[in-house]
Structures are given as structure tokens and as C-alpha cells.
Amino acid sequence: MNGEIYRLEKDDFLAFVNNLINSFETIGVKEKKGRFVFSHLESAAELRLDHDVTILPPKKFFLPPYEKMIKFNVGEQKGELLGDNAKRVIIGVHPYDIVALKQMDMVYMEGRPDELYKQRRENTIIIGSDILRVNDFSFASSLGTHVVKDGFDLMLTDLGKKVIIEIGSERGRKILMDYARNIKEASDQDIKDVENHRKALPDRYKVKLDIEKDQIPFLLMDVFEHPLWEEESKKCLQCGSCTLVCPTCYCYDIRDEISLTLEDGERIRTWDSCLLPDFTKIASGEIFRKDKSERYRHRFYRKGLYIPMRYNFIACVGCGRCITACIPKIADPANVFNTLSRRKHESKGKLVYRMIEGVEAESHILPEPAVIRRIEPLTENEKLFEIELLSRDSFHFEPGQFVEVSVFGVGEAPISISSPPSGDNRFELVIRKVGNLTNRMHSMKEGEKLGIRGPLGKGFRVEDLEGKDLLFVAGGIGIVPLRSLIKYVLSKDNRPRFGKIYILYGARTPKDMLFMDEMEKWKEVDDVEIRLSVDTCPEGMKWNHSVGVVTTLFNEIEIQNPKETVSLVVGPPVMYKFVIKCLEDAGIKDTNILVSLERRMKCGLGRCGHCQINGIYVCKEGPVFRYSDIRNLPEVFQ
Amino acid sequence: MKPRVAFFDFAGCEGCQLQIANMEDEILKLIEIVDIVSFREISDVHSGDYDIAFVEGSISRPMDEERLKDIREHADILVALGSCACLGGINKMRNRFDENELIESVYGDKKLVSNPFFNVHKAKSVDEVVKVDYYIPGCPIDRNEFKRFVISISSGKKPELPNYPVCVECKKKENPCLFDEGRLCLGPITLAGCNAICPSRGSPCIGCRGILEKPATECIEEIFQRYNIDYDDLKDKWNMFNFGDKIWRKE
Numbered sequence: 001m002n003g004e005i006y007r008l009e010k011d012d013f014l015a016f017v018n019n020l021i022n023s024f025e026t027i028g029v030k031e032k033k034g035r036f037v038f039s040h041l042e043s044a045a046e047l048r049l050d051h052d053v054t055i056l057p058p059k060k061f062f063l064p065p066y067e068k069m070i071k072f073n074v075g076e077q078k079g080e081l082l083g084d085n086a087k088r089v090i091i092g093v094h095p096y097d098i099v100a101l102k103q104m105d106m107v108y109m110e111g112r113p114d115e116l117y118k119q120r121r122e123n124t125i126i127i128g129s130d131i132l133r134v135n136d137f138s139f140a141s142s143l144g145t146h147v148v149k150d151g152f153d154l155m156l157t158d159l160g161k162k163v164i165i166e167i168g169s170e171r172g173r174k175i176l177m178d179y180a181r182n183i184k185e186a187s188d189q190d191i192k193d194v195e196n197h198r199k200a201l202p203d204r205y206k207v208k209l210d211i212e213k214d215q216i217p218f219l220l221m222d223v224f225e226h227p228l229w230e231e232e233s234k235k236c237l238q239c240g241s242c243t244l245v246c247p248t249c250y251c252y253d254i255r256d257e258i259s260l261t262l263e264d265g266e267r268i269r270t271w272d273s274c275l276l277p278d279f280t281k282i283a284s285g286e287i288f289r290k291d292k293s294e295r296y297r298h299r300f301y302r303k304g305l306y307i308p309m310r311y312n313f314i315a316c317v318g319c320g321r322c323i324t325a326c327i328p329k330i331a332d333p334a335n336v337f338n339t340l341s342r343r344k345h346e347s348k349g350k351l352v353y354r355m356i357e358g359v360e361a362e363s364h365i366l367p368e369p370a371v372i373r374r375i376e377p378l379t380e381n382e383k384l385f386e387i388e389l390l391s392r393d394s395f396h397f398e399p400g401q402f403v404e405v406s407v408f409g410v411g412e413a414p415i416s417i418s419s420p421p422s423g424d425n426r427f428e429l430v431i432r433k434v435g436n437l438t439n440r441m442h443s444m445k446e447g448e449k450l451g452i453r454g455p456l457g458k459g460f461r462v463e464d465l466e467g468k469d470l471l472f473v474a475g476g477i478g479i480v481p482l483r484s485l486i487k488y489v490l491s492k493d494n495r496p497r498f499g500k501i502y503i504l505y506g507a508r509t510p511k512d513m514l515f516m517d518e519m520e521k522w523k524e525v526d527d528v529e530i531r532l533s534v535d536t537c538p539e540g541m542k543w544n545h546s547v548g549v550v551t552t553l554f555n556e557i558e559i560q561n562p563k564e565t566v567s568l569v570v571g572p573p574v575m576y577k578f579v580i581k582c583l584e585d586a587g588i589k590d591t592n593i594l595v596s597l598e599r600r601m602k603c604g605l606g607r608c609g610h611c612q613i614n615g616i617y618v619c620k621e622g623p624v625f626r627y628s629d630i631r632n633l634p635e636v637f638q
Numbered sequence: 639m640k641p642r643v644a645f646f647d648f649a650g651c652e653g654c655q656l657q658i659a660n661m662e663d664e665i666l667k668l669i670e671i672v673d674i675v676s677f678r679e680i681s682d683v684h685s686g687d688y689d690i691a692f693v694e695g696s697i698s699r700p701m702d703e704e705r706l707k708d709i710r711e712h713a714d715i716l717v718a719l720g721s722c723a724c725l726g727g728i729n730k731m732r733n734r735f736d737e738n739e740l741i742e743s744v745y746g747d748k749k750l751v752s753n754p755f756f757n758v759h760k761a762k763s764v765d766e767v768v769k770v771d772y773y774i775p776g777c778p779i780d781r782n783e784f785k786r787f788v789i790s791i792s793s794g795k796k797p798e799l800p801n802y803p804v805c806v807e808c809k810k811k812e813n814p815c816l817f818d819e820g821r822l823c824l825g826p827i828t829l830a831g832c833n834a835i836c837p838s839r840g841s842p843c844i845g846c847r848g849i850l851e852k853p854a855t856e857c858i859e860e861i862f863q864r865y866n867i868d869y870d871d872l873k874d875k876w877n878m879f880n881f882g883d884k885i886w887r888k889e
Contacts, residue, residue, distance in 0.1 A: 035814045056812045065810040074793075235857035237826040238850075239805035260667040260785060262793055271810060276802045277852075325809065327817050327826055328857035329864070409793055436795045443794065 004167040005186040005194075006176065013156075013163040016180035017044035020089050023179065024125075027061065029054060029092035038090065049092055049158040052135035053319055057097050057247030058090055059104060062120045063271075065244075069116060069365055070267035072408035074258060077449035079267070079408055081366045084120055089175070091127040091156075095148035096140045096317035098128050100247035102151045106311050107250050107607060111360045114607070125175055128152035128168075130197060134204045137320030139334040141202035142209035145317040157194045164194050210338045213314050220305040223340045224297075224634065225349030232336070233296035235328040240273030242322035242331035243299060248307075248315045249273075251609030254602060256411045265409055274298050274609060282600045283413065283435030286573065288613075289635065298612075300336055301351075306615035309355055349634075351614065356629050358620035359458045361605045367406035367451025368392070373426065375446055378514055381433045382477070383442055384418070389425040389452060397421055399485035400459030400596055400624040404604050405429065405437065406451030407444075413437040414601035414619070416481035417455065420488035430480040430514065456604040457623050460485050460568060460594060468566045469499035471559065471588070473579050475550050475571025476507050479514050481596050481623075482570050487518075490525045499527075499564065502557055506533040506550030510543045531556045550575065554582045562587035570596040576637050580627060593627035597636070641791065644676035644688035645719075646709055648695030648702050649729050649761065653778040654720035655679050655694055661781055668785075671792045690715045690791065692774075696722040696729040697762040701754055710768040715791070718764045719784075721777040721846050721879060728777070729761035730880045772797050777846035777879070780832050800830040803850055804843050808834035816842050822867045824875055827853035845879045 008016060020026045021041050028047040030039045036051035038058050056065075072079040093101075101121075108117040131146055140146040148155075153172030157164040164186055167173045176183065186194075211219060243249040253272040258265030272279060275295050280288035289295050307315035316333050323332040374386035389395050397417055406412045413435060419428035433442045444450070462485075470489060474482050489498050503522065507513045513532065523530050531553040533546035546552060550571070559565055567583050569576065576595060583593055599611035599618040606620035614633045616622070630636050645655055659679045661668065668674075675685040691713035697703055710716055721727040732740055737758055741750060750756040764770050774787055790797040800806070804825035808815075811834055816823040823842035825834065827850050836843050862869065875881075 032812070033814045035818075037812050055814065056809075060812075235854060235860070237803065237805070237854045237857070238852075239803045239809075239826045241805050241809050244806065244809035257786070258789055258793060260664060260671065260789065262671055262789065273802075273806065276806070278801050325815060327815070327861055327865075328854075330857075410795060440794060 004173065005191060006165045006167070007184045007186045007190050008163050008165060008180060009182065010161055010163060012180065012182045014044040016176070017041070017047055017091065019179040020091075020175070024089045025086045027058075027088060027090045029129075038092070041091070047091060049129045049156065050132045051092065052133045053094070053138065053321055053324070055321070055325075056245055057100060057319070057321065058093050058126075059100065059247050059250075061088060061090060061124065062101070062104065062117055063108070063250060063252070063269075065271045067116065067269040068266040069254075069269050070408075071264070072256075072267065073264050074409040075263060077369070077408050077451065079366055079451065081115060081364075082266070084116065084123075086123060088120075088124040089127060090124060092129045093126050093152070094129060094131050094319075096138075096143075096145035096319045097247050098126065098148045098151040099145045100317045100319075101126070103248050103311070103313055103315060103317075104250060106313075112362075112364070112605065114605075115365060125153045125171060126151070127172075128155040130155070130157040130194070131201060132158060134201070134206075135320040135324070136206060137323040137332065138318055139205060139207040139209055139320065140318040141205045142207075142334065143213050143314065143316065143318040146201050146205075147198050157197060159190075159193055159197070162190065164190050207320070207332075207334050209318075209334050211341045216304040216314055216337055217308045219337065219341055219344065220301055221352055222344055222350055223347040224301075224351035226340060226343070226347040228336070228339060228343065228346075229293045229297040232330045233293040235330050236275070236292055236296050237327060238275055238277060238292060238295070239327070240275045241325040241327075243273040243275055244271055245321040245325045247317060247319060247321070248303070250607065251279075252603070253608070253610075254412065256409050258409045262409075267408070272609070274302070274612075280600055280610060282598065283438065288599060294635075296330075299331075300333065301614070303333055304337065305351070306612070309615055351632075351634065353615060353632055354629070356616055356621040356625065358606065358617065359456075361454075361456050361620070363404070363453040363456060363604060367404070367412070367453045370450055370452045372444060372446055372448050372450065375444075378430065379512055382430055382514060385429045385431060385441065386419075387427055387429060387450075387452065392425055394423055395425045395427060395455070396423075397427070397455035398459035398462065399488050400481050401455040401457050402481075402601065402604075402623060403429070403452050403454030403456060404601075405431075405441070406453065407437060407440050408451065410437050410440045412453070412602070414456070414604065416484070416596075416623075418480045418483050420484050420491065430477070430483075432477055453604060456601070457619050458621060460624050462488065465489075465566055466497045467499065468564055468592075469501070469559075469561055471502045471565050471567040471583075472504065473550060473567060473569045473571070473583075474503070474505045475575040475579075476512065477514070478570030478572070478575075478596075479505055480570075482568060483515060483518075485568065486522065490522055490528065495525060500560060501525075501528045502559070503528070503530045504533075504550055504553040504557070505530070506535070506548075506553065508535050509538055510534050510541045529557055549578070551578045551582050554586065559586050559588070563589070566592045566594065568594045573598065573637065590628040590631060591626060595625055595627055595630075596623045597625060598623070640671060640673045641690050642673045642675045642685070642688045643690040643692065644674075644685070644713075645678070645692045646676075646694065646705075647678075648693065648706070648723070648764075649698040650695030650720065650722040650727065652679065652694065654776070657778045657781050658784055661785070664785070668788065672788060686712060688713060690717060692717045692719045693723050693764050694719040696726045697764060697767050698729065698758045699754070700757060700759065703767050706764065706767050715771045716764075716768065717772045717774060717787070718770045719774050720779050721775055721848070723764045724773045724775040725848050725879055726761050726763040726766075728878060730763075731877060733760045734877075773799065775799070775829065775847040776832055780835070782833075783831055801851070802830055804828050804830045804832065804834050804837070804847075806830050807832070808837045811838050813837050816840075817861075817865045817867075820866050822871050822875060824881070827881070844875060845881055848879065849881045
């Protein structure tokens with residue numbers, strides 16, 4: 001301890017707490033049926049600093065389990081961000097929870113901060129408390145989170161008759177000086193008492209990690225295909241409790257709730273859990289981490305590998321909440337990491353990957369107002385919408401990027417931009433009727449308002465494609481994001497910057513083919529070869545091109561210069577494996593294959609967790625990826 | 639045009655309809671967005687002309703089946719309201735007994751054989767007789783869920799039920815886990831949507847919303863040992879809302 005340290009006698013400390021209660025929304029640790037919770041304090045007598053651990057972490061005050069983010073009007077499609085101005089004081093936060101909050105800060109305040117989280121964080125004073133009672137399942141000392149040097153405004157050590165108070169920030173100092181009386185400087189003995197208390201803590205932990213915490217990521221790289229995942233997950237109830245009580249889990253879901261008048265409502269953010277079967281489910285019904293063992297494993301990989309690689313910290317603070325909450329007692333990170341380390345040799349496969357550079361989203365929580373300028377029906381299930389952003393004069397994006405389309409009252413959905421960058425504030429979306437939002441879009445009319453967040457994600461970097469031959473491979477609706485790039489490349493000004501162009505496009509039946517009229521025009525451009533196919537051609541339908549899956553079209557073209565050809569592939573998940581095999585057989589390098597992946601991009605900001613493929617976020621590091629960057633990720637093409 | 643809705647009851651306590659009748663001031667808002675054309679708990683008008691039929695209760699007699707099929711024919715959307723309609727509910731507990739014995743034990747030696755009102759078969763859920771479009775489970779239903787359902791339908795959204803266990807909602811409410819008190823709670827294997835109303839008031843979940851599609855089975859014995867929970871207790875509980883249909887422990 002080398003900061004500014006004071007001492008209050010117990011009575012003066014209680015008076016200090018009561019003064020805080022009279023002036024702020026004051027939250028402290030209270031008893032609830034034999035357990036502990038952070039809750040509003042009515043009087044200092046309720047405060048318990050002898051708690052082992054609270055059921056939920058103080059995270060709930062910054063990222064509430066149920067949070068009204070936006071208040072909106074359905075008819076006008078107007079939304080307003082809901083703030084939370086309350087000045088709060090939270091008393092009794094243990095060191096591991098302070099470490100967890102610091103981690104949350106990196107996730108929610110780094111880059112483009114989450115406005116709501118940031119506001120709450122800035123308005124809240126954290127008064128920490130040294131651990132007096134060690135939770136039976138905690139292994140904080142193994143992670144070094146049983147004590148903490150910063151991240152608090154004040155830090156208390158309750159030594160019975162006296163409470164020793166360390167100053168952690170200027171506002172902490174101010175609150176102590178303003179609301180406490182009889183403050184004395186801590187004596188050498190006081191400081192020694194605190195130091196002794198802290199020194200003795202590690203020995204009091206029953207659970208310990210057998211490996212150094214820095215070794216956890218390396219351990220996990222080795223044990224991706226370990227029998228333990230299957231063994232343990234068999235017992236998993238899939239109740240999500242381990243993640244819901246976790247101070248470092250931060251995934252959330254978003255939904256719109258409207259009132260009985262159908263006129264107004266709120267956009268809600270709620271905690272979600274990657275253990276739940278529908279976590280990755282997209283509108284078409286596809287689920288990406290289908291197996292229970294994969295979801296069970298995913299949680300440990302987030303804690304020990306994915307988040308450490310992204311943010312450089314182990315996303316577990318050893319609080320023991322998950323194992324306390326887990327009924328079959330399989331959620332214990334210490335036990336899992338220890339077992340894996342002992343049985344490392346049983347693993348049948350590794351997971352090695354590198355982080356991919358991501359794009360900082362140009363978006364906040366509140367969508368920007370936009371209007372539908374033009375609607376063009378394309379097929380039975382697809383319509384083209386021209387959207388104009390009302391909030392700006394120009395909308396800059398790269399082909400392959402997407403936007404979150406928002407209709408207040410229905411929700412949001414990620415949609416690829418289908419037009420080439422134009423410089424003005426208009427762009428086109430092609431929308432297939434498949435879920436709630438897209439169904440609503442199909443019933444909307446020109447002139448109706450909606451919201452847009454974006455552009456989001458990483459698109460095709462056109463600079464990297466210059467001088468190359470380009471081979472586009474589109475399956476079904478995959479033509480939509482590719483159209484943005486195709487139109488860009490084929491435009492008069494840009495055409496000379498690229499080599500030969502091949503376009504292979506397959507859909508289910510002739511009536512599912514999109515942009516057939518445009519294809520005719522594209523064909524006319526210099527050095528463009530287009531090949532089309534349908535899976536089947538029902539009787540009575542006209543079709544002058546190939547029949548078969550899109551890969552059959554590879555037989556119809558000759559790739560003249562495979563080493564200098566870049567292939568751009570977008571289609572349904574099942575398509576990639578087969579197309580990529582054709583491309584590799586044709587001699588195209590994996591660094592020259594670009595794919596765009598579909599996942600459940602909900603927040604678009606790399607936070608909500610739904611679009612994650614192993615350690616990468618599709619909304620941030622994708623949706624366009626270099627195949628060489630992702631080919632070793634087991635969750636990519638399941 | 640506002641959707642026209644009608645309520646129908648079969649074998650049940652009518653408590654689910656009562657939940658809706660008890661919405662009181664919100665009923666006035668409700669009738670702004672739907673036309674209630676038949677709902678005998680709150681109104682004596684009845685029309686056979688409706689778009690959405692809410693069907694409450696389980697199906698117990700041939701005459702009920704006929705009536706239900708008729709409702710299905712008239713309705714564009716048929717919604718099973720409450721656990722009796724969705725799952726067969728507590729009425730299904732009697733399916734383990736012989737019908738004649740049951741009638742005798744309830745009605746004694748009254749001559750009821752030729753009386754069609756007492757011509758009962760095994761209790762059935764609504765979807766064992768006709769196609770059900772949507773389910774609003776619960777014993778009784780949760781008013782807020784009913785409200786959300788009507789809002790969804792009226793605003794063109796597909797109503798959805800949570801596909802996860804009650805624990806999710808219970809954890810968010812920061813309830814101490816009842817297992818830690820050595821009490822058997824069916825929360826971990828019961829579909830959520832009730833906002834963990836029973837555990838939040840200290841009563842274990844009895845599974846009224848029905849069992850998860852794929853409940854975990856492997857860990858039950860171990861859990862019972864760890865928490866010192868009695869198997870007979872489990873059996874009684876799972877029979878209440880016929881969880882036994884989905885075997886989750888080897889007998």
C-alpha cells in the first residue's frame with residue numbers, strides 16, 4: 001500500500017455510509033436468504049462487508065439484465081436514447097469484481113464507447129472492500145484478483161473496530177472528505193494490519209489453479225478436440241446460469257417491445273448466454289454452434305483464449321459464481337483448466353489462429369433516420385429497396401459491408417449493401433422475406449421511414465484487387481453483396497484498374513435468379529465472362545443456361561492466370577467447402593480467396609457475441625474474410 | 639381491420655381466461671386493437687365470426703373433439719391458451735387410471751353410461767385433436783405474455799416463446815437457487831417465459847409451462863445425491879404436468 005490511506009472508527013464509518021445514503025443512490029452488499037446481493041441500502045446497518053460473494057456481480061448496474069435503451073414511436077419511426085443520470089455509489093465491491101469491471105470497460109468503452117454503459121460508469125463511485133470471507137469455490141488468488149491496486153474510488157478494509165480506507169481517485173477522496181467525519185491518517189500499524197490481512201488471503205483459498213494463468217491460452221490452443229468437452233457437457237442443463245452470473249460475460253440480446261396501443265415502445269437490451277441453443281440462430285433458422293459440447297467448450301475458450309487474444313486479459317476473475325450457480329457442477333474453470341492440463345495428451349486436435357484486423361464500427365446504439373425512396377420487386381421473395389439516409393449528405397462504404405436496418409417496433413436485421421459506393425446518401429438493399437424485420441420491409445411502401453446503423457464490418461478492399469483477374473462465385477442471395485463490388489468494378493471509370501472478370505452464379509430455379517437484366521449489360525463490358533446455373537429447372541420454365549450446382553460452372557470456364565486471380569465467394573454456408581475446393585484445384589491461392597460469411601450480427605459492434613466464429617467477430621473482422629485467415633477456424637464451415 | 643378474437647373453454651378451471659379478464663384497465667386498451675367477439679367471462683355477446691380462437695382447457699370427450707374441430711374450421715389462427723390446452727395439463731394426471739374406475743370413484747353408482755356429458759376418454763392437449771398455430775403455456779398463463787402475444791399478432795410479428803429454461807429468468811432476478819436449500823425445482827428443465835414467478839416467491843418451479851425439448855438427462859442422479867433430493871418428490875412433480883412423457887431418468 002503506498003497511496004493515501006485513512007482510518008475511520010467503525011461508528012464513524014457507519015455514519016459515513018448513512019451520509020452517503022442520504023445524498024446518493026447508495027448500493028451495498030446485503031444478505032438475501034443466506035446469500036448476498038448488491039441492493040439499495042436503506043441504512044448502514046444493512047451493509048455486509050463480510051460477504052463471500054454476491055449472487056450477481058455489480059455488472060448489473062452498468063449493463064443491466066433488462067435495459068431500456070431506446071424509447072420510440074412506431075408511426076413516426078422516431079427514437080430517443082434513454083439515459084440514466086443517477087449518481088450512484090456502490091459499496092463493498094470485492095477486488096475480483098473490480099478487475100472484472102476494468103475488463104468490461106475495455107469492451108464497452110474502448111473504440112466507440114457504448115453510450116449507456118459509459119454514462120453509468122462515469123456516474124458511479126466504486127467503493128471496494130477487501131475480501132474478509134473466501135467463497136468455497138473461488139480461486140481468485142490463483143489469478144491474482146484477490147487484491148487490486150486500482151479501479152476503485154475508495155478501498156475499504158474492515159478490521160472490526162476500525163475501517164482502513166485507501167484513496168483510489170480524486171472523486172473518491174472528495175466523497176470521503178465531504179461525507180465522513182473524524183477521519184484520521186492511517187498509522188503504520190493500520191497499514192501493517194491491512195497488508196498482513198492481504199498477505200494471508202491466498203492460503204485461505206480451497207480451490208487453486210495448477211497452472212500459471214498466463215499459460216491458460218496456450219493450454220487451450222492444444223486441447224480443442226479434447227474428450228472432456230463431450231464428457232462434461234453431457235451433464236450440462238443448458239440453463240445459461242454460469243454465464244448469467246459471470247462478472248466478465250457481456251453478451252446481450254436486443255428486442256423491441258411495444259405497448260398495447262401499438263404506438264410506442266422501447267428497444268430492450270437483455271443478457272444473453274452462448275450456452276443457450278438459439279444463441280447463434282439466424283432468421284432462416286440456421287444454428288451455428290449446434291452441439292451442446294461446442295457451446296460448453298465455447299464458454300471456456302472465450303474465458304481463456306478468445307478474449308485474452310483480443311483484449312490481453314484472462315476473462316475470468318475466479319469469483320466462483322459460475323460453479324456456485326451450476327447445478328451439475330461442471331462450470332468450474334479451475335477444475336476444467338486443471339483437468340485439461342493433467343490430461344492434455346488426450347486431445348485430438350489443436351486450435352491455432354491469428355487475430356484479424358477489424359473495423360471500428362461507425363455506429364452508435366441509436367439508428368439514423370432514413371427513408372425508402374424506391375422499391376423494386378425482384379422475385380417472389382426478394383425486393384430491392386433504395387434507401388436514403390436523412391441525417392447525412394453522403395454515405396461512404398466499401399462493397400461487402402452491411403448495415404443494420406431498424407424498424408422500431410419490429411427490431412433490427414443485418415443486411416448487405418447491394419449497390420456500389422456512389423458518394424451520395426443513397427444505397428440499395430436487396431431483402432429476402434425470411435424473418436420478422438424482412439417480412440415487415442416487404443409490406444412497406446416508398447416514402448416510409450426506417451432506421452440505419454452502419455456501414456458495419458469489413459468489406460472487400462478494392463485497392464487489394466487492383467490489377468488482378470476477378471472470379472466472382474455467387475450462390476443464391478450471395479449475389480447481393482457481390483453486386484456492389486461487381487458494379488463498382490464494371491463501371492467505366494474503374495474497369496481499367498482490374499483484369500479479366502469471371503462471374504459464376506447459381507440459384508435454385510430460374511425464378512430465383514436475381515439481376516438477370518443486369519447480367520445482360522455486364523456481359524457487354526470488355527473481358528467479362530458470365531456463367532449461370534440453376535439447381536433444377538421445373539417443367540415449363542425457360543432456361544438457356546446450365547443446370548446443376550454452382551460448382552459445375554467451373555467446367556465451363558478456363559481460369560487463364562490463376563496466380564493473379566482473386567476469387568470472391570458469397571453464398572449459403574453449405575456452398576463454401578465445395579467452391580473452395582474447385583478454386584484450390586484451379587490453382588488459386590488461399591490468400592486470394594475472399595469469402596463473406598453469414599452469422600447472427602446483432603449489435604454490429606463486436607460486443608453482443610452472437611456472430612462469433614471461434615475467436616473472431618464476423619461483424620467486426622468480417623463479414624469479408626481472406627480464406628487463408630479463417631481456414632483453420634473449426635467453426636467456420638461446419 | 640382489427641382482428642376478431644374469441645375465447646373457448648374446455649376441461650379446465652377457466653383460470654387462464656380469468657387472468658385476461660383481470661387485466662382490468664388494460665382490457666380497455668386491448669379492445670382498441672382487437673375485437674373481442676366472444677368471451678363469456680366478461681361479456682354475454684357471442685359471435686361465431688372470428689379470426690383468432692383462444693382455446694383453453696384439455697380435450698376430454700368425443701363431443702369436445704367435435705366442438706374443437708368446428709372452432710378450428712372457423713378460425714384463421716388457433717391459439718392453445720394455458721397448460722391444459724398446450725400440454726393436457728393437470729387433467730392428464732388421470733390418464734394413468736382406468737376411466738370407469740375414475741367415474742365410479744367420483745360419481746359413485748349414478749347411472750351415467752348413456753349420458754354423453756360423462757362419456758370421457760383420456761385427456762388430450764388441443765394439438766392432439768387439431769392443428770395449433772401458437773401456444774401460450776402456463777398454469778395459469780402469464781398476463782404479460784398474453785399481452786405480448788396480442789401485440790405481436792396485431793403488429794405483424796411472429797409470436798415467439800423462449801426456448802430456454804426458467805433458470806435464465808431466475809438468475810436475472812438474482813434469486814438464491816432453491817437447489818441450494820435442498821429443494822427440487824423443475825426450473826432447469828422447464829421452458830421459461832413466466833419470469834420465474836414461483837422461484838422468485840420462494841416456491842420451486844412445478845413445470846407448468848412444459849418440459850424443454852431436449853432436457854439433460856445424464857446428470858440427474860448425481861444432482862439428486864449432491865443436493866439430497868428425494869426421487870419420489872421428483873416423480874410426483876413430473877407427473878403433474880406430464881413430464882413423464884419425456885423420460886429423463888432411467889427407471
